[in-house]
Amino acid sequence: MLIGIAFWVLAVVAVAAGVAVFVVDSMARATYALALSFIAVGVQILLLGQSYLGVITILMMVMEMAVMAVYMVMFMGMNPALMPMDMTHGKKTAIGASAGVFVLLAAGALLIPWPERRGVPPEDVTAALGLEIMGEKMLVMAVIGPVMVATIVAGVVLAAHRSRYDRFGDDLRRRPADDPQAGGVGR
């Protein structure tokens, strides 16, 4: 009963905060409305007994939204991000696509013959879920991890406008490096 009420309250908060993302006229409000929506979803995962995934969802999403505030100024420049602005664009396409997806998912949820529960939840649901998702594919996961890190590093290297030749000179021998901003460890 209590869990049922909590579920519905959180569901309403998650959807309402999700709608607010597009209604408000400030990037800060949109960002943290999205964070609130994710927190509500994270608490719902807690209701499923997946404490690790629930807490991690909240942790990651709040941190992500805070980092979004950094990007907001880095990539958008100070002015547009700090002034009131419309949070939507390409409205007709976006509304059409989202209405279509909603109808599809809602129809699926309502029309699908849901299976009856067989057996009982395992002792440690987090471990069981992890095994279910990754157990057979651990090798793939172990390979994808380093590849993703390499991609991130390569992306940053390609995006940075200064290369090692700017830092260390044409023969790469200049020490200390010529950096626009001194580092914290005396290099």
Add this chain to the structure above:
Amino acid sequence: MPEAVVMTVPGYWAVLAAVLLGGLAVFAAALDAGLSDRAQGLGGGWGAPLAGTARLLRQRRRTTVAADAVLWRVGNAGMLMGALLMVAVVPLGWWALADLDVGVVWFNAVDVMVWALVWLAGWGANSTHSLVGGYRFLAHGLAYELPLMFALVAPAIAAGSLSVGDVVAAQEGLWFVVWMPVAFVVFLVGVTGFSVWGPSAPALGADIAGGVLSELSGVDRLVFLAGRYAFLAAGAAFSVPLFLGGGAGPVLPGWAWSLVKTAAVLGVLVWLRRKLPALRPDRFMEIGWVVMLPAALLQDLVVALIVVGKA
């Protein structure tokens, strides 16, 4: 794995937890004021937190043009809420309000909330200095958060569990601080980070007119400062079950040892504020990523090797 040593108490004990956290926060504020006065050759100063509270309660609330009041208030008041959420998983001796199976991650999630709260407090005022302060905090956060996360990993590996109770139980005989000192130091740097304290306080720096604090007045300022001291106290309290053996100790009962150790760590953090220079956000970024993060990772590796070797 040893048997669980932490017992969960009913929810109404949360009131006592809040009172204790408040007491520790007042202790930190009084100690800081006392040390400040002594450094200037004055006596007393211990009553300054009470006088300051009375003054702020009577002060009129300042408003700014086009402030985002909702986000501003959320950021200010959230600090105190966050600190209370944090102590929910900190055991007092052998009692805890909630001994979650993922207590360590809970602590981490709450300390990440500070990212949002301090930035919102800086953003809401619609004032330049205050916003600069908010971004200074985020810059610090990007430097201290990952090392802090990996410092939290070390006790969890050693205990083979993310539950704070299991971490305490695993320290029977030998406290984690003895064989993971690097993780302990990185953890304490993280605590100063998320409580915007001492070397990690440039977000509130005098060079930007108080930064996040610059437009805060009256009860808003009181609540934010109280939340900041409460976070410092909560962080110190969490170091006790994580590294200092929880309530273990001779003669005194467990709850008393928890409080004594917490007060000791808190006292050191407050005392260090005058001893350490401010960490400039741009400089600290490199310290965090080039020094602290590899150090914490090496500490994790050492701990993991010892755990595997013992098994």
